Amino acid sequence: MSHSDQFFYHRSERGIIRHRSQVYGRSILGAPLELFLPPDPADFDTLVIAGHHGSEAEGTVLLSSMLRTLKPAHLRCGVITAINPDGLFRGTRCNAAGVDLNRNFPSSDWSPNPVMYRFNTEEPQNTRLSPGIHAASEPETVALLELIDRLRPKRILSLHAPLACIDDPRLSDYGRRLADETNLPLVGDVGYDTPGSFGTWANENDIHLITVELPVASQQEIRNLYSQVFLKVMQEKFQD
Ligand SMILES: [Zn+2]
Known part of the structure; x- marks a missing residue:
């Protein structure tokens, strides 16, 4: 057995996710909100999440392929591949109620004003979504807040x-x-205002949130560029 076989599945075995998982809530349409966990569920500092915006599937695919590569014994993070599964299967930024979940957090600056986003990256922010009827109005937001309160990760x-x-x-x-x-x-x-964002809420609640904004690239390019670093993140080979 080579060194890498100890940590990583052979390509032929990378079709499915084998890590233990926990359902921490349900989306509006009833999809499970699923968290993947290390062998000792209490033993992790970092929570890695993707798919807050369902249209940004590249993050979901990247985390999924890293989970399918790394053997469960070596996972040292909590991982959520899709915060917004309804948006992911509908291909929308918003959830099934038309809410931008990243503007639905109970931060001090949450605003009922419509959220405008770019339909295409080259265009101005010209497409309207809702921030929710009030802060934390959406089940996906409430479930994530409860999960963070329960897990208290050192960083997200x-x-x-x-x-x-x-x-x-x-x-x-x-x-x-x-x-x-x-x-x-x-x-x-x-560089722009994001009222009710997860980032603003995290800052106000002393939670260390790092947002990884991937570039415009194909899913294959994203995986080629970032697989090594996210395999290290998932094995917690990064230290403060
Ligand atoms: Zn986004």
Whole structure:
């Protein structure tokens, strides 16, 4: 058995996810909200999540392929491949109620104003979504808040696209190393207002959230560029 066989499945075995999982809630349409866990579920510092915006499937596919590659004994993170499964199968940024879940968090700046986003990356923000009828109005948001309260991870990495940066408001060593290894610039702020965002809520609640904004690229390119670094993240080979 080679060194790598000890950690990684042979390609022929990478079709399915074998890690233990836990359902932490249900989406509006009844899809399970699923968390993958290390062998000792209490033993992890980092929660890695993707698919807050269902249209950003590249993050979901990247995390899935890393889970299918890494053997369960070596997983040292909690992983959620789809925060918004209804959006993922409908191909929408929003959930099934038309809410941008990343504007639905109970931060001090949550706003009932419509959320405008870019239908195409080249265009201005011209497509309207709802931030919810009130903060934390959506089951996907409530379930994530309860999960974070229960798990109390030391840090959360949240995958989005396509801004091509590592957004770490603390400009931490962890964020700096992630920026170095992904070759993406480290920023402390995305440069525009995001009322009710997960990031704003996390900051206000002293939770270290690093947003990984993947670049515009095919899923294959994303996997080629970032597999090595996310395999390290999942094995917790990054340290503060
Ligand atoms: Zn996003």
